Amino acid sequence: MDDEISVRIGGDAGQGVESIAGGFAKALARAGLHVFTAPDYRSRIRGGHNFHQIRAGVRPIFAQRTPADLLVAMTPETIDVHLAQLPPGAAVLYDEALRLEDRIRYRLDAEQLRARDLRLMPVPLARIAADHGSRVMMSTAALGALGGVTGVPLDMISEVTRDTFARKGADVVGANLAVAAAAHRVAEQRHGGFGSPLPHGDGRRRMLLHGNHAFALGALAGGCRFMAAYPMTPATSIVEYLASVAAEHDVVTKHAEDEIAAVCMAIGAAHVGARAMTATSGGGFSLMTEALGLAGITETPLVVVNVQRGGPSTGLSTRTEQADLLFALHASNGEFPRIVIAPGSVEECFEAGWRAFNLAERYQCPVIVLSDLFLASSLQTVEPGAFDLDAVPIDRGALVASGTASILGGETSHRTVGDGSAGKTATAHAWEPGTYPRYAVTDSGVSPRPLPGDPAAVFGAASTEHTQDGHITEEVHTRVAMMRKRMRKEQAALREDIRAPRRFGPEEPELTLVCWGSTVGAAREVATQFTATGRPAAVLQFHDLWPFPAAAAAAALDVAGLTIGVEQNFTGQLAKLIRMSTGRQLDRQILAYDGRPFSPQEILTAVEQALAGAEEIHLVSGEPPLPRETEVGVNV
Amino acid sequence: MSSATASSFDTWVKPTWCPGCGDFGILAAVKHALTDLAIAPHETLVVSGIGCGSKLPDYMHVNGFQTLHGRPLAVATGAKLANHQLTVVVVDGDGDAYGIGGNHFIHTVRRNTDVTHLVENNQIYALTKGQYSPTTPQGRVTTTSPEGVIERAVNPVALALTMGATFVARAFAGEPTHLAGVIKQAVSHRGYALIDVLQPCVVFNRINTYQWYSERIYKLDDAGHDPQDRAAAERAAVEWDDRIPIGVIYREDGVPTYEEQLPALRDGPLVGRSLTERAAFDGLKNQFM
Ligand SMILES: Cc1ncc(C[n+]2csc(CCOP(=O)(O)OP(=O)(O)O)c2C)c(N)n1
Ligand code: SF4
Numbered sequence: 032m033d034d035e036i037s038v039r040i041g042g043d044a045g046q047g048v049e050s051i052a053g054g055f056a057k058a059l060a061r062a063g064l065h066v067f068t069a070p071d072y073r074s075r076i077r078g079g080h081n082f083h084q085i086r087a088g089v090r091p092i093f094a095q096r097t098p099a100d101l102l103v104a105m106t107p108e109t110i111d112v113h114l115a116q117l118p119p120g121a122a123v124l125y126d127e128a129l130r131l132e133d134r135i136r137y138r139l140d141a142e143q144l145r146a147r148d149l150r151l152m153p154v155p156l157a158r159i160a161a162d163h164g165s166r167v168m169m170s171t172a173a174l175g176a177l178g179g180v181t182g183v184p185l186d187m188i189s190e191v192t193r194d195t196f197a198r199k200g201a202d203v204v205g206a207n208l209a210v211a212a213a214a215h216r217v218a219e220q221r222h223g224g225f226g227s228p229l230p231h232g233d234g235r236r237r238m239l240l241h242g243n244h245a246f247a248l249g250a251l252a253g254g255c256r257f258m259a260a261y262p263m264t265p266a267t268s269i270v271e272y273l274a275s276v277a278a279e280h281d282v283v284t285k286h287a288e289d290e291i292a293a294v295c296m297a298i299g300a301a302h303v304g305a306r307a308m309t310a311t312s313g314g315g316f317s318l319m320t321e322a323l324g325l326a327g328i329t330e331t332p333l334v335v336v337n338v339q340r341g342g343p344s345t346g347l348s349t350r351t352e353q354a355d356l357l358f359a360l361h362a363s364n365g366e367f368p369r370i371v372i373a374p375g376s377v378e379e380c381f382e383a384g385w386r387a388f389n390l391a392e393r394y395q396c397p398v399i400v401l402s403d404l405f406l407a408s409s410l411q412t413v414e415p416g417a418f419d420l421d422a423v424p425i426d427r428g429a430l431v432a433s434g435t436a437s438i439l440g441g442e443t444s445h446r447t448v449g450d451g452s453a454g455k456t457a458t459a460h461a462w463e464p465g466t467y468p469r470y471a472v473t474d475s476g477v478s479p480r481p482l483p484g485d486p487a488a489v490f491g492a493a494s495t496e497h498t499q500d501g502h503i504t505e506e507v508h509t510r511v512a513m514m515r516k517r518m519r520k521e522q523a524a525l526r527e528d529i530r531a532p533r534r535f536g537p538e539e540p541e542l543t544l545v546c547w548g549s550t551v552g553a554a555r556e557v558a559t560q561f562t563a564t565g566r567p568a569a570v571l572q573f574h575d576l577w578p579f580p581a582a583a584a585a586a587a588l589d590v591a592g593l594t595i596g597v598e599q600n601f602t603g604q605l606a607k608l609i610r611m612s613t614g615r616q617l618d619r620q621i622l623a624y625d626g627r628p629f630s631p632q633e634i635l636t637a638v639e640q641a642l643a644g645a646e647e648i649h650l651v652s653g654e655p656p657l658p659r660e661t662e663v664g665v666n667v
Numbered sequence: 668m669s670s671a672t673a674s675s676f677d678t679w680v681k682p683t684w685c686p687g688c689g690d691f692g693i694l695a696a697v698k699h700a701l702t703d704l705a706i707a708p709h710e711t712l713v714v715s716g717i718g719c720g721s722k723l724p725d726y727m728h729v730n731g732f733q734t735l736h737g738r739p740l741a742v743a744t745g746a747k748l749a750n751h752q753l754t755v756v757v758v759d760g761d762g763d764a765y766g767i768g769g770n771h772f773i774h775t776v777r778r779n780t781d782v783t784h785l786v787e788n789n790q791i792y793a794l795t796k797g798q799y800s801p802t803t804p805q806g807r808v809t810t811t812s813p814e815g816v817i818e819r820a821v822n823p824v825a826l827a828l829t830m831g832a833t834f835v836a837r838a839f840a841g842e843p844t845h846l847a848g849v850i851k852q853a854v855s856h857r858g859y860a861l862i863d864v865l866q867p868c869v870v871f872n873r874i875n876t877y878q879w880y881s882e883r884i885y886k887l888d889d890a891g892h893d894p895q896d897r898a899a900a901e902r903a904a905v906e907w908d909d910r911i912p913i914g915v916i917y918r919e920d921g922v923p924t925y926e927e928q929l930p931a932l933r934d935g936p937l938v939g940r941s942l943t944e945r946a947a948f949d950g951l952k953n954q955f956m
Contacts (some may be wrong), residue, residue: 277930281937291738302745304938320734501731
């Protein structure tokens with residue numbers, strides 16, 4: 032494709048692969064291109080092969096692409112691991128001093144290179160770094176050289192270099208600028224315009240960020256006031272980011288002693304009225320499940336983010352998966368209303384950040400946001416206007432303004448905060464004067480909610496079944512009334528807030544890819560390609576997963592043509608959910624659980640197989656296996 | 668300040684505790700202490716766990732939150748951080764506090780969050796009918812230790828002290844007036860305050876009875892104990908069996924609480940902040956450009 036470029040940068044952990052990729056991506060974004068980067072790292076701090084893939088083009092990009100047009104190799108191993116995947120015409124940029132004969136598997140013979148039209152681009156990276164700054168500036172040299180060969184102007188490279196090192200003082204900035212400039216010049220002279228030159232951007236400045244940061248910004252926009260969390264990859268960057276801005280933005284972040292404490296702290300904070308959340312990944316979410324039920328029965332507005340990674344158990348700690356869907360729907364004992372949403376893009380992560388709080392307060396129930404590692408950690412350009420503060424509504428549901436609740440002859444009256452549309456006045460019930468019927472039975476299931484501290488409304492809350500005024504009970508009719516009251520919230524949410532699955536593509540498709548979460552990006556690209564070749568293909572994205580929009584799903588599937596589920600798990604969890612809720616079975620399934628994100632090419636090939644009749648395709652990534660000595664020795 | 672009276676905290680709900688249970692004395696003492704301190708029901712949040720004693724907030728007219736077994740400290744921490752103007756009292760059992768919630772106990776002590784923690788220590792799991800708890804003495808026969816408990820018992824008071832608690836006390840449910848006095852000091856203390864309350868369970872613990880305690884306890888105040896004296900506190904913390912001291916064992920004033928040190932809380936409680944004044948948002952966006 033000549034309107035986009037795909038670059039892969041690989042090296043040992045600790046070699047600055049991430050900063051090269053981050054810097055290059057930023058320079059491309061500032062050049063007005065749409066950028067998408069996917070990190071690929073393993074569970075190690077130093078050593079071990081990591082890589083980043085960057086795609087940039089003139090149209091928005093939502094997925095990674097293999098193979099790359101250009102490989103930047105910081106070690107011989109990088110070449111060893113990735114060479115086989117390079118397409119004809121691709122280039123390899125590497126340090127002149129690398130001893131290529133150290134490569135483990137591939138012999139880089141001239142014949143082979145010529146046959147695939149590969150182009151080697153040695154640059155004396157280490158020497159340039161040493162001559163103009165210091166040896167540790169290898170990654171800056173690589174960034175400069177990368178700019179030189181792809182035609183990114185030096186001033187763009189200099190600008191990001193300056194930003195990166197600004198905090199380290201003028202000397203460090205100066206030396207890095209010199210290194211970048213020298214490497215840029217040498218690389219441009221020797222290898223400039225290497226065959227896949229940089230497409231022209233439109234000059235617009237866009238934000239470049241990943242799903243976790245977008246979510247955190249959305250949460251801030253939505254008035255998040257409290258976050259407690261226990262670090263777990265890949266969720267950690269949410270709390271780290273909020274902690275870094277907490278003081279100026281009226282937020283308390285708490286690194287709790289474990290996930291159980293984290294979710295319970297969030298429940299405590301939400302109970303007294305702060306918009307509160309926690310974020311974790313699968314194993315941590317497992318620990319939180321008891322407390323999820325506590326939020327359910329005490330009707331506490333709680334936001335829990337589960338950034339999924341490969342399971343089961345500690346599984347693939349730095350790899351992506353979408354295998355917690357059915358777990359999220361059923362996590363915790365017993366039955367209570369909950370809402371589960373799954374953003375599929377960086378923009379949707381921002382929206383999920385504030386929308387989750389609105390839903391949690393409108394329905395006074397836990398809201399689970401299912402993200403995944405790929406979405407959480409892929410940098411993507413977005414239009415700044417997509418994060419529009421003025422367009423962020425804040426709906427506090429049936430929150431009762433302090434001092435306004437009063438109890439008159441068995442009826443409550445109160446003024447609610449915000450539009451309060453979800454709140455209905457409590458119906459008659461006998462309670463003791465002075466104790467507020469916090470759990471009043473209402474038509475919508477949502478009861479007016481005062482906050483502790485309100486002089487007009489003292490109330491009890493309990494994890495046990497309770498009366499309308501919050502006292503422990505096992506009385507049969509109260510139990511029934513309370514179960515019905517709580518569960519009514521799911522019907523109310525379904526009517527008022529839950530979104531139907533969203534279709535991308537032509538109205539009468541021959542085939543439809545059915546997905547959720549980050550998979551949507553790659554699937555959309557595939558659908559576009561199919562449509563372009565005269566076979567109309569669509570994507571059906573399930574964003575709101577519970578309460579499940581069954582009627583809308585059934586209607587959408589009826590006009591979907593051949594339906595193909597595309598999911599990053601072994602058992603086809605969305606397909607099961609669809610079948611469970613609508614009775615409809617998807618025609619085909621494409622499933623992957625190797626921890627690697629889907630690339631459009633992979634899906635494309637699998638769809639061809641599906642069209643040829645294969646009912647269930649279990650994908651294995653196109654990545655060649657790593658050499659054993661690289662693969663073993665996890666040290667985190 | 669409010670006009671709390673002795674009956675402000677009364678409610679219509681009748682406790683389901685066994686007649687003679689030590690939890691009655693604790694309930695009376697909590698109501699009494701809050702009344703004396705002129706803290707009104709609406710200014711208070713009483714957070715409990717699960718167990719016999721954790722039903723306590725259900726029997727008071729107060730903002731109560733009965734949470735999960737072992738988790739009240741974590742819930743209370745979140746509540747306190749979100750609204751530090753509330754008087755937060757945690758009431759739970761020894762199983763809650765020192766067993767399933769042991770991790771939270773350690774870290775709440777360390778944080779010095781301004782909560783009062785009353786542990787109803789009956790040295791047994793009562794609500795689940797008689798299994799041994801972390802404070803059950805070694806050798807004691809219970810339903811889950813038919814040959815006698817093998818582990819050593821936790822000494823919660825000594826544990827809290829060594830972890831840096833700024834207020835550590837022991838009290839006895841059979842002396843509610845004394846207990847109320849200790850609760851008043853604990854609530855007035857700025858920082859985490861542990862009161863380990865010796866609570867007779869008349870059904871499942873037939874050894875540590877009112878009489879057993881009465882024969883052993885003595886009041887630290889009467890013995891001229893200085894709670895600011897660390898060495899004396901350490902001695903008192905490990906005194907048990909023949910003579911059991913009750914009262915404030917240790918107190919260290921002036922240590923900043925966790926919430927006092929949070930920049931975001933300097934302008935008042937989080938819950939009062941406007942959710943729509945988000946002026947600096949463009950600055951945040953620019954970080955990503
Ligand atoms: C996660 C969990 N595990 C076990 C229980 C069962 N359970 C209820 S109360 C209790 C122990 C009660 O002992 P303690 O905390 O000392 O309180 P007491 O009843 O003695 O006042 C247990 C184990 C539970 N409710 N939740
Ligand atoms: S079982 Fe023991 S602790 Fe529980 S109510 Fe009865 S006497 Fe009290």
